[in-house]
Amino acid sequence: MSDLGANVVILGAGHAGGTAAALLRQYGHTGPISLIGDEPLAPYQRPPLSKAWLKGEADADSLALKPLEFYAEHQIDFRPNTRAVKLRRSDKVVELSDGSTLTYDILILATGARAIKLPVSGADLAGLLELRTAADAEALKAAVGPGKRLAVVGGGYIGLEVAASGRALGAEVVVIERESRLLARVACEALSSFFQGVHESHGVHFEMGASVTGFVGENGHVTGVTLADGRTIACDAAVIGVGATPNDELASESGLETARGVVVDLEARTSDPSIFAIGDVAHRPMPIYGRMFRMESVPNALEQAKQAASAITGRPAPAGEVPWQWSDQYDLKLQIAGYAFDTDEVLLRGDPASGKFAVFHLKGDQIQSVEAINSPPEFMMGKQLIGNRKPVSKAKLSDLSVSMKEVVA
Amino acid sequence: MAKITYIEHDGTEHVVDVKTGLTVMEGAVKNNVPGIDADCGGACACATCHVYVDDAWKDKTGESSAMEESMLDFAENVEPNSRLSCQIKVSDDLDGLIVRLPESQH
Numbered sequence: 115m116s117d118l119g120a121n122v123v124i125l126g127a128g129h130a131g132g133t134a135a136a137l138l139r140q141y142g143h144t145g146p147i148s149l150i151g152d153e154p155l156a157p158y159q160r161p162p163l164s165k166a167w168l169k170g171e172a173d174a175d176s177l178a179l180k181p182l183e184f185y186a187e188h189q190i191d192f193r194p195n196t197r198a199v200k201l202r203r204s205d206k207v208v209e210l211s212d213g214s215t216l217t218y219d220i221l222i223l224a225t226g227a228r229a230i231k232l233p234v235s236g237a238d239l240a241g242l243l244e245l246r247t248a249a250d251a252e253a254l255k256a257a258v259g260p261g262k263r264l265a266v267v268g269g270g271y272i273g274l275e276v277a278a279s280g281r282a283l284g285a286e287v288v289v290i291e292r293e294s295r296l297l298a299r300v301a302c303e304a305l306s307s308f309f310q311g312v313h314e315s316h317g318v319h320f321e322m323g324a325s326v327t328g329f330v331g332e333n334g335h336v337t338g339v340t341l342a343d344g345r346t347i348a349c350d351a352a353v354i355g356v357g358a359t360p361n362d363e364l365a366s367e368s369g370l371e372t373a374r375g376v377v378v379d380l381e382a383r384t385s386d387p388s389i390f391a392i393g394d395v396a397h398r399p400m401p402i403y404g405r406m407f408r409m410e411s412v413p414n415a416l417e418q419a420k421q422a423a424s425a426i427t428g429r430p431a432p433a434g435e436v437p438w439q440w441s442d443q444y445d446l447k448l449q450i451a452g453y454a455f456d457t458d459e460v461l462l463r464g465d466p467a468s469g470k471f472a473v474f475h476l477k478g479d480q481i482q483s484v485e486a487i488n489s490p491p492e493f494m495m496g497k498q499l500i501g502n503r504k505p506v507s508k509a510k511l512s513d514l515s516v517s518m519k520e521v522v523a
Numbered sequence: 524m525a526k527i528t529y530i531e532h533d534g535t536e537h538v539v540d541v542k543t544g545l546t547v548m549e550g551a552v553k554n555n556v557p558g559i560d561a562d563c564g565g566a567c568a569c570a571t572c573h574v575y576v577d578d579a580w581k582d583k584t585g586e587s588s589a590m591e592e593s594m595l596d597f598a599e600n601v602e603p604n605s606r607l608s609c610q611i612k613v614s615d616d617l618d619g620l621i622v623r624l625p626e627s628q629h
Binding site: 136139140159162176179180181184188413438440442447449491494498518 | 557590594
């Protein structure tokens, strides 16, 4: 049973929390909505922070999901600079960092994830940066510029986007990666070597298979990154992009089921029927793969905001989605649909040397995931085929002369 | 500034003032006009900001890029006047623009 007058409290004012608040109003929710965020800003888009924003092509206004007036106009009690410190489920109360408390009928946990810190010496030096928030991005922007030396620890998507933006701003950039190839956790080898080649052609240096043992500094500011082989890579600033961990402590401490993320069902509801969890913090089912996992992506945040807002307002659940994400580096548009679970074959369509190709990950004759570089048809059609599970012809799929509209077996 | 009319699939009209320099997509999203999802926030990566541009405005809204064409080619319910609204920049010339929204953005 839905109650459009229920008192909804949303913890976390990121992409997921902000979207959930707006959707609740759009779906006709009339009860109170509180939106609690620990940053000074109203909900904004994070993806441009490592891309267009860092390069000065987007401003704070364009990052905002909604203008600030939106929240007051729609009776959404938005409270910036405020964090929840304790969840008391037995009396449906949240204790906040300013000492106040809020009661709820329905609680939405949208507390996101935080950057993992490297447990090494010198990790508290100034000039060591991460990239999660607009404030982080401001600090990074101030640290890069012509002639500045930027070390990027971690060759994942955030690290590579920062490297590309750093080069665009004239900085010298070295990427330090522990694995022997870039994007090792998320992409196949063909894509790893393609990205490394593109970045090298733009002047980025790589230290592959290199473990960071610490940071050295002068007067409290970082001057170098030390590696396990004894070398020190000199730098004026370093960005650490080695992954994130979910902010699920409020949930676990209050006895909600967690599993590296708050466990939810298809409605984004936790083990407590009054509490939902959405976005980076949620460990959620993904029916097309028959398993549960946690995702860090905007499409996932939006989808789960829809699931929770629909369940709360009594609307039918949104149709099942195919997870996807994207990355922009230099003039490359990377679009990824699905996840490469249980795959037995990797199929290349197109020639990486042309700067336009796609990598399909197959389970039998079904597509599990596609990574498309400057190839929207492969992404769009691949995404549909992942969703509808139609078998494809491998011969057609690997033949560029066959249109993506004709690859179904 | 341009006054833009967004017409939902069920006929509901939303008339909003959109600042020059924003995109037609941003004008909808920032004003809570339902029916434009814009999952990727304007990166031309998702085709969830699909609109139909009123015929009288086709010239003024300009040509779509190869990337946009290619994304639209695989979107649902595409018509000759289909555009991705994140790729249409708002200028004073677009004052009075009318766009219609598809039934869904998937």
